[in-house]
Amino acid sequence: MYHWRKSSYSGPDDGNACVEIATTPTHIAVRDSKTPTRATLTFPVTSFAPFLEALKKPAGK
Template sequence: MDNWRKSSYSGPDDGNACVEIADSPTRTAVRDSKAPGRATLTFPAPAFTTFLEALKQDPRPCC
């Protein structure tokens, strides 16, 4: 997976302190933007979609 992208919430002040994701039709990978050469977590695409939907339902602010 080579198409890594940062969250749209990553602004100029905190752009180096976020996660990046890359996806394919079957998998989604997540890594730390500060250490892209280190460990990467990979999830089946349906599981990652479920995770994102759960985050959208959480009333607590993320940042």
């Protein structure tokens, strides 16, 4: 069972429209807080930082 937490950037007005993460010693899971029972993305710990860096890059780069 995961212990989910929301981003510290989630404000009180739109706190349900954010991404939540949960960590284990070997994986990091990500889900949409608006639909918590739907699909979850799960990454090995060593792949999560490169995934975030790829999201920051402009499209086509």
